[in-house]
Amino acid sequence: MTREYTIKVPASSANIGPGFDVLGIGLNLYLTLHIKINPNSTTKEPLLTYTGEGSHNVPLEPEKNLVTAVALYVLRANNVSDFPHGTQIHVQNPIPLGRGLGSSGSAIVAGSLLGNVLGGFGFSRQRCLDYCLMIEKHPDNITASMMGGFVGSFLRKLNDSEINVVGLPLSKILPQHGATEQLPSPQAPKDLGTHVKYNWNHNIKCIAIIPQFEVSTEKSRAVLPANYSKSDVIFNLQRLAVLTNAVGQQGKPNSELIYNAMQDKLHQPYRKVLIPGLTEILTEFTPQTHPGLLGICLSGAGPTILCLADSNFDDISKAIIQRFKKENVECKWLLLEPAYEGALVEEGSKL
Numbered sequence: 085m086t087r088e089y090t091i092k093v094p095a096s097s098a099n100i101g102p103g104f105d106v107l108g109i110g111l112n113l114y115l116t117l118h119i120k121i122n123p124n125s126t127t128k129e130p131l132l133t134y135t136g137e138g139s140h141n142v143p144l145e146p147e148k149n150l151v152t153a154v155a156l157y158v159l160r161a162n163n164v165s166d167f168p169h170g171t172q173i174h175v176q177n178p179i180p181l182g183r184g185l186g187s188s189g190s191a192i193v194a195g196s197l198l199g200n201v202l203g204g205f206g207f208s209r210q211r212c213l214d215y216c217l218m219i220e221k222h223p224d225n226i227t228a229s230m231m232g233g234f235v236g237s238f239l240r241k242l243n244d245s246e247i248n249v250v251g252l253p254l255s256k257i258l259p260q261h262g263a264t265e266q267l268p269s270p271q272a273p274k275d276l277g278t279h280v281k282y283n284w285n286h287n288i289k290c291i292a293i294i295p296q297f298e299v300s301t302e303k304s305r306a307v308l309p310a311n312y313s314k315s316d317v318i319f320n321l322q323r324l325a326v327l328t329n330a331v332g333q334q335g336k337p338n339s340e341l342i343y344n345a346m347q348d349k350l351h352q353p354y355r356k357v358l359i360p361g362l363t364e365i366l367t368e369f370t371p372q373t374h375p376g377l378l379g380i381c382l383s384g385a386g387p388t389i390l391c392l393a394d395s396n397f398d399d400i401s402k403a404i405i406q407r408f409k410k411e412n413v414e415c416k417w418l419l420l421e422p423a424y425e426g427a428l429v430e431e432g433s434k435l
């Protein structure tokens with residue numbers, strides 16, 4: 085019998101200022117997969133189609149595309165060598181690539197859920213997250229996309245053999261396109277990720293100001309220092325502790341508290357070399373200069389700017405877009421809110 089599924093995975097914003105590699109918010113912009121499996125089909129290769137952001141350059145070969153490569157990894161790690169015959173997958177992607185809105189995290193989460201569905205493994209979301217953590221080693225984006233809401237997360241302490249497995253390069257985890265012989269796919273250790281969901285005041289919306297150029301996460305991590313001073317680490321820890329509570333307080337959000345708690349010394353100052361006007365924008369836009377603004381930070385590895393706000397969304401966005409124009413950077417903007425539920429798998433599809 086033909087089986088059909090839809091997988092919906094939220095975008096995400098990581099760090100939220102002080103929570104580098106720790107905090108993430110799932111956002112209501114969804115990478116969607118429509119899947120149809122016709123077991124009577126004789127077609128061996130899956131048919132992958134794709135619309136939306138990245139449609140001009142995302143590869144469609146199943147072993148090269150990030151979504152299907154991760155699905156294949158999950159299948160192979162569980163002794164299923166290939167996609168079921170007659171698999172069709174249509175990807176609809178509204179998440180801009182390489183902009184700090186967690187496109188790769190969403191693609192990895194979608195891939196692990198796809199592998200779970202195709203293999204009929206019945207894994208929990210927590211278990212699917214283990215496979216995601218094998219691919220993207222920092223948990224902030226993938227945990228927010230998988231679990232939804234405003235989350236804090238870490239990787240648990242690993243023993244020596246687990247360190248060797250989790251530390252494998254991607255070339256030893258993901259299938260290699262065109263390889264004559266595939267290496268065995270390493271099994272993901274269990275319960276790698278630990279997370280908590282914080283409260284969120286539903287009056288707080290997320291404005292994403294998205295520059296029209298990409299910054300790869302790899303490049304944006306390469307500009308960070310290898311070590312930090314004790315005072316900078318303490319600066320962030322203090323704000324992180326306050327921020328996780330401040331945005332969950334009910335009633336009128338406290339803009340002074342949130343704005344100050346979103347300051348960071350661990351990544352944003354170093355990333356200014358990749359994003360024209362970053363330092364100026366982060367300091368010039370405050371709740372005093374722009375009423376309604378609650379806090380401002382770099383979204384993930386950038387270049388998107390994330391503003392938390394409870395009113396005047398249009399004015400705040402247009403003012404930041406104007407400021408970026410001075411640096412010859414064009415932007416678009418989106419008004420988003422947390423995707424409280426996280427990733428969803430439903431029976432039925434539009435294929």
Ligand SMILES: Nc1ncnc2c1ncn2[C@@H]1O[C@H](COP(=O)(O)OP(=O)(O)OP(=O)(O)O)[C@@H](O)[C@H]1O
Binds near residue numbers: 096151181186187
């Ligand atoms: N839907 C998708 N399908 C296939 N590949 C994707 C998809 N989304 C993202 N990717 C891959 O991930 C890359 C972008 O990942 P990268 O980590 O650099 O940025 P990001 O995830 O958008 O931002 P950030 O991690 O800062 O939030 C793309 O260039 C592409 O290779």
Ligand SMILES: N[C@@H](CCO)C(=O)O
Binds near residue numbers: 098225301384
């Ligand atoms: N915490 C990550 C998020 C981007 O993947 C970073 O800032 O590099």
